[in-house]
Amino acid sequence: MKYLKYSIILALISFKGFSQNSNQFSSQDDIYVKPKLVVGVVVDQMRYDYLTRFYTKYGDGGFKRLMNEGFNCKNNHFNYIPTKTAPGHASIYTGTTPKGHGIIGNDWYDKTTKSSVYCAGDDSVNAVGTTSDAGKMSPHRMLTTTFSDENRLFTQNQGKTIGISIKDRGAILPAGHTANAAYWFHGKDEGVFISSTYYQQELPKWVERFNASKTVKSYLKDWNTLYNIKTYTESGDDLNDFEHGFDGKETATFPYDLKRLSKTNDGFDILKTTPYGNSIVTDFAMEAIEGEDLGKDDITDVLTVSYSSTDYVGHNFGVNSKEVQDTYLRLDKELERFLKYLDKTVGEGQYTLFLTADHGAVEVPAYLESQHIPAGYFxxxxxxxxxxxxxxxxxxxxxxxxxxxxxxxxxxxxxxxxxxxxxxxxxxxxxxxxxxxNYxxxxxxxxxxxxxxxxxxxxxxxxxxxxxxxxxxxxxxxEPGVTSSGKKGSAHSTGLNYDTHVPLLFFGKGVKHGSTLQKTRIIDIAPTISGLLGISFPNGATGQPLEFVLK
Structure with a gap:
């Protein structure tokens, strides 16, 4: 009798626990997370070791905050060739490789038209914000959806998507086919953010106000090191034989008078090859959040931000340069500024952010040869x-x-x-x-x-x-260490570790604190964000959700 009573009590306890768990798992809040805003940050040409090499020089509010408060995937790689900007951005957001999304390069030979085509080029649309052909762009060559597309479909187009970058492809491909808008920087003698009629017929008032302001022009100033150059012990000599530099300056050494040098380096385009190009992107991204009311309600919006100046600086000066180190120390400050803005406007703990790169880069082959490491030029x-x-x-x-x-x-x-x-x-x-x-x-x-x-x-x-x-x-x-580019500055495109190994940091709502050395792939990002949001995976996705990242 006592045994029967004891069994009944255990059964009731078990049933109660099961019911509580059933209710817990059936609650909508636990099926998926609804951040007010998802922010995807891509740092163009960022090798993984830039996180660790410059770590002691970073402040507490940028890269370190993402690493220490978020989840750090330390062994994250691209799983395809070629590792270039357009395929990289497309793969991050579609969750598949060029085999699926079709962006096989920044440009490629079209076997049908017998001509070279640009990944985002589109003669069927017109420029908005400029008379230049730099605005004749769209995502029409990308064959699959992005997670930002799937969020638009899931929310019946109520969740907004905005893409921003210095490069057109860095803004357009991540934002996907259904984006409300994508904006990219047009330098030359204009120095403005532009778009195309694929998205809209005219620029919104907030974009016009930004372009009419003196924000961009204010960065035509001296570029000197953020800290005393003698403390930049994580990079090589400022004067060396491995850097291009700028036309109009005899040596590729600090400081750089950008206002003067702009006259011989395509006007405002010179800013692309300085840390100030990243500052302009941060300025514009914050204006976009305000102007588009991103993250202001319970329907998830998506903002894609690509910092492209790191790539321009890397190509010009090389992985081991003082210029690259200074660019990343300044980008760290930009990230801190951006995160503080998100905390204030969207709300701390109310947004989810990831940071990764579209590819890495090889050390300048001539420098590798000087260190007795096999390298060369094809x-x-x-x-x-x-x-x-x-x-x-x-x-x-x-x-x-x-x-x-x-x-x-x-x-x-x-x-x-x-x-x-x-x-x-x-x-x-x-x-x-x-x-x-050979090679x-x-x-x-x-x-x-x-x-x-x-x-x-x-x-x-x-x-x-x-x-x-x-x-x-x-x-x-x-072969390893070999490129077909010029003999100064860094390059990328291979399947070797220096090109495939890039950062992957998750931060914010729904993300655990921690790190892993387990290998992850760039195509796992989109399914992870889709799983977090409870939306359909991008239609061509071949990656898998990183379940250990999510709460």
């Missing part, structure tokens, strides 16, 4: 000459190649057919030929990537970057 002109000679001697024609770009070779299939040459045979012979060329590390025929499934190494990354309709017939990769 001569594209000599490569084309050598390859054409091979085509003539092997197939009796030197005009069988339509285009070489983005480390891809496009064959003239009509001519191959007319000459009764088998496509696979030609591809295979070219692969065997290129295997012997070429890996080379594959498109047919190999179509018919085989790779699960590791460079081969997997090439396959993930290969789009069957848009990519070339032959794909090749350089």
């Amino acid at each position: 001569n594209k002109k000599e490569f084309k000459t050598q390859l054409n000679e091979f085509m003539s001697s092997t197939f009796g024609a030197s005009d069988l190649i339509e285009n070489i770009s983005n480390n891809q070779i496009f064959l003239d299939r009509a001519k191959l057919k007319a000459m009764k040459l088998d496509l696979s045979m030609v591809q295979d012979k070219i692969v065997k030929e290129l295997e012997g060329y 070429i590390y890996k080379v594959y025929a498109a047919s190999t990537l179509v018919h085989q499934a790779f699960t590791s190494g460079i081969e997997e990354l090439l396959e993930n970057g290969y789009n069957q309709k848009r990519s070339g017939d032959i794909l090749y990769e350089f």
Whole structure:
């Protein structure tokens, strides 16, 4: 009898607990999180080690705040080739690789039109805010949705999406197809943010007010180091042989008189290659939050912010430069300013933010050589000459190649057919030929990537970057430390760690505090945010939600 009573009591306790858990898990608040605003921050060309190399010089309110109060994925990588700006931004927000979203480069050879196309170029729209063709842009070449698109669909277009960047592609691709607007910076003699008729017929009043203000012009001033240059012990000598610098200045050394140098460096465009380009983006992003009433109600809005000046500075001065270090120390201050603004206007704990990069960068190969590390420069002109000679001697024609770009070779299939040459045979012979060329590390025929499934190494990354309709017939990769760009400044595009390993920080509502060395992929970001919001994953997403990041 006592046993029966005890069993009944246990059953009641268990049922009560189950009921409480059932109610808990059935409550809408626990099924998904509804931040008032999701902010995606992409830092163009940010290597992961910029977080750690400059850590002791950062303040407490920028990168350190994100790392210490948010979740730090320390082993985050791109899982495809090429690691460039447009594919990077598209992959972050779509949750898939170029194989799925179709943005296979910043520009690429179009096999249908037989011409080069730009990732965001669109002649069917007109510029808004300028008479320049710099405004003839849209996301129409991106084949899949972004998580910002899915949020728009989920909220019946009540949740807004605004994209902002110095670069057009850095604003347009993250914001997706359904964005309310995307704005990018047009320098030259104007120094304004512009858009296109894809989004609207005229600029909103708040954008016109910003453009009419003296904000941008105020940054045409001296660029000197934020702190005493002697304390910049995490970077190389200011005067060295590995930097381009600016026209009109004999050496690439601090300080830089930007007002004077702007006259010989395309006017306001000079600001892109300084930390002040990032400051302009922060200024404009805060105006966008105010002007568009972002994060002011319970329907989630999305703001995408891409800091592009870090990329321009990296290409100009190189990974190990004093200029790169100063740019990141100043960006740290910009992030602190931005986070404080979000705390004040949206509310601390009411927004969710992630920070990542669209790719990393290689140390200047000439610098690596000076440190006895294998590196070099691939001569594209000599490569084309050598390859054409091979085509003539092997197939009796030197005009069988339509285009070489983005480390891809496009064959003239009509001519191959007319000459009764088998496509696979030609591809295979070219692969065997290129295997012997200097600085070429890996080379594959498109047919190999179509018919085989790779699960590791460079081969997997090439396959993930290969789009069957848009990519070339032959794909090749350089040896570590090798680029085909100029002999000064840094470059990127490979599947090696210096290009693939980038930061990934989650912060704010619904995010745990912590870190992991578990490998994560750039394509996991969009499903993670989608899972947080309880919305559909982007329609082509192949990444997986990082469940350990979320509360």
